[in-house]
Amino acid sequence: MFRRLPDANEATVEVTIDGRSARVRPGDTVAAALLSAGVLASRVADVSGAPRAPYCMMGVCFECLVTVDGAGNRQGCLVPVSPGMRIDTQHGKREAGR
């Protein structure tokens, strides 16, 4: 669905998305990395159960909430990826302590 523009910098970093290894671009946000890796639904809404995807990509809409390195409800569009980062899509309510 999403395709990258040609870019001279072909460097990648390795992260895990829902436990699977994925190579993403340094400088990407978590939300951009998910979309480019083909993971369109970053969470399942805790009230309606509907799948939700990153939308505004600028910190406003809170649709891209994901769990980053074990911390839930992080705004994926505001967190840059880093090598070894653990990214997990969210399903249902956040639990305190996770």
Added chain:
Amino acid sequence: MSLLAHEADVAVVGGGLVGAAIAWGLARTGARVVVLDEGDVAFRASRGNFALVWVQSKGLGMPEYAAWTKRSSDLWGGFARELWEQTGLDVAFGRPGGFHLCLSEREVENRAAMLARLHNQPAMVRYDYEILDAARVRAMLPRVGPEVAGASYCPLDGHVNSLRLLRALHVGMQQRGAAYLADHVVETIEPRDGGFRVTTRHGEVRAGKVVLAAGNGNARLGPMVGLDVPVRPQRGQIIVTEKVAPFLDYPVVTIRQTDEGGVMIGDSVEEAGWDTRVGAGVVSAMAQRAVRMFPLLGKLNVVRTWAALRVMTPDGFPIYQQSLSSPGAFVATCHSGVTLAANHALVLAPLIANGEFPADEFDVFSPRRFDVPATA
């Protein structure tokens, strides 16, 4: 509103939780009620409070206040049910009992000694409370941290969604015919023709009785009808986190999870005049203590912090009084507008409709108690 005079049996000055509870209760007795409220910029403790319905530890120095508080706690379940049946709004009242957590043995001892003093007062109302050791606290609150050394627990304590309570009272009083006039700051109150003439920027109201329920505004309004109401603002600060799955089955006096999932943290007390700014120092101290009590709070995102102003009397107890020089003018003011809402609606309002606060029960709440000269 037009400049024509509104006529009412009772004009209630103040549309916060105290005024709205009394207005709802008055309208329930069949009285024609008009509520004169400030605008959106009012200090409005009713929108900034912590929403506990709390009994334990109240009334040291005035056991009648402990009894008054317990009475409201006992009435609260029926009050919430009636609001729901009338308006369809669930104020999410729950009374599972509440905790005061202690973070050292010394805190536990101090807590136990304070509650013993409270309950040893002559004429103290009887109700159950317990001092729990760490193991028993952990059995009831499995998520507490290792630093929690004990707690006091009282089965009468509870909490509510106080924003929805304010809304339910407003919806309910208007369903029963009360007129609600926002942005009607009261400028003058004059006894006139056996009743009162109340003026605002937008016109005047004539009413047989007037009830001052304007929180800290009562200090200004009281003298207009011969009432001395020595209240002052006292700042409290609150933190609320993002919503999370339910994990806390009981309210703690400084931490509670709302029916909607957010965790509220707050217990600060500051003399700061009318300043409603949030201070980073106080907020971080509250957050640190909360994380020591429940370490799992440490990872949660904070959504908002705010400060609001309590309505505080010199001794911390409520003031209820009918004016001696202008009978028909009443004042009702307290810092526990949530806890006491059931009393204000179901006990106080009918007494106001009836025109009298019975002396045997209410003289203790008169502001005359502040006139006693201090001994040298």
